[in-house]
Amino acid sequence: MQLADIPSKILGQIGTVQRITFPRQGHTSTVAVLETADQRYVIKKTEHELYNAWLSDEYAAMQLLQGTGIPIPKTHSFYIENQSRWLLMDYVDGISLRQFLAGYPPEKDKEKAIVSFGRCLKQLHECPCPIEWQQVEHAWLDHILTKAEYNLAHYSVDGTEELLAHLKINRPGDMAPTLIHGDFTIDNVLVHNGEVVGIIDWAGATYGDPRYDVALAIRPKTNAFEDERDKDIFYDAYGKRRLTEEEYRYFEDGIYNFF
Template sequence: MDIQEIPVEIIDRIGKIKGISFPRQGHTSRVAVLETADHRYVIKKTEHGLYNEWLTEEYKALQYLSETGLPVPKVYALCTVGTSRWLLMDYINGISLREFLSGGPELKIKEKAISHFGVCLKTIHECPCPAELRKSEHLWLDAMLMKAEYNLTHFEVDGSRELLVHLKKKKPEPIENTLIHGDFTIDNVLINNGNIVGIIDWSGAAYGDPRYDAALATRPNANAFDSRRDRDIFFESYGRFRITDEEYGYFEEGLYEFF
């Protein structure tokens, strides 16, 4: 991605770009930080199919969430150019929790960050869910299993036919749905000076099963959730419930494989 590629509609909205930089990239989009004379923006570009759909869902979700008080980026525009889509939103000054923890902070500082991560998820799950995200013909898990079937048929995913059959047969007992992030990982929470300042990548936002968020949040990573104590700190701060090993396996090692 370079400045010449950026759609005219976006350039007209933000004005002259004085600088462009490229933060750590994900697997589904290209991301750049744009600097103008008085502001910084983030632009995300996707190409084709499933990733374009996800970017559109993120744009909608950020609009719905803008009045909730959650620390989400302000979104400005979604542009379609050929087979690509471009999303323009505010830049939030922070680094991902993954980046922070990978730096090897002192134990007390690490544990404080994990505690804040747990409180952050509690805040999401206790936030009133926007009405637009509650509109669905199906229960969240049933809808996700249908999407998993579609993704397995039409896209390259990590899950298999055998796994999907197992997930359909072994659905956990339902619990009360809440607003969920849908991809609540240490990559998608931003911190600055030890405090959480942003939550990003909301394409999976829904009125859904909060155990899904809790499972993704506690995936083992380098210097994060690599010990029982990390999980204990997280769930003590989260305070709503603690998922079982079986629930973790169903959601993180099972359903997530199709997304």
């Protein structure tokens, strides 16, 4: 992405861009930080059918959740240009929790960040869910399994037909739905001075099973949730029951492989 590639309507909103930089990139979009004389913005661009749909869903979710108290970047515009989609939002001054923990901070700083992470997910799951997401015909798990089947047939995913069949037969017991993020990993939570300051990548947000968020939150990564102590600290802050091993495997080793 070059400055000249950005739609003029977006540039007209923010004024003269003095600097454009590129943070670590993900797999679904191109992300750039735009700096003007008095503010920084993040712009995301997608150019693939599936990722375009995700970016559209992300924008809609962030619009619905503004003003809830959940730390969400403010969105400014969503723009469609041929096969591309563009989302403009405020920059959040922080780094991903994964990056922070991978730097092996002092133990007290690590624990502080994990506590903030757990409390943040508690806040999210206790936040009233927008009525638009509650008025659905099918339960979240039915919907997510249907999407998994579609993704398996149309896109390259890690899941297999055998795994999907297993997930359909071995469904976990019911749990009351809540607002969920849908991709609550340590990559998508930003921290500053050991405190959560932002949650990003909201394409999967909906009224669903909170165990999915928890399973993705405690996936082991470098210096993160590699031992039980980190999980204990997280669960104490989250304040709700722990997942069973079967629940964790169903959501993290199962459902997540199709998304």
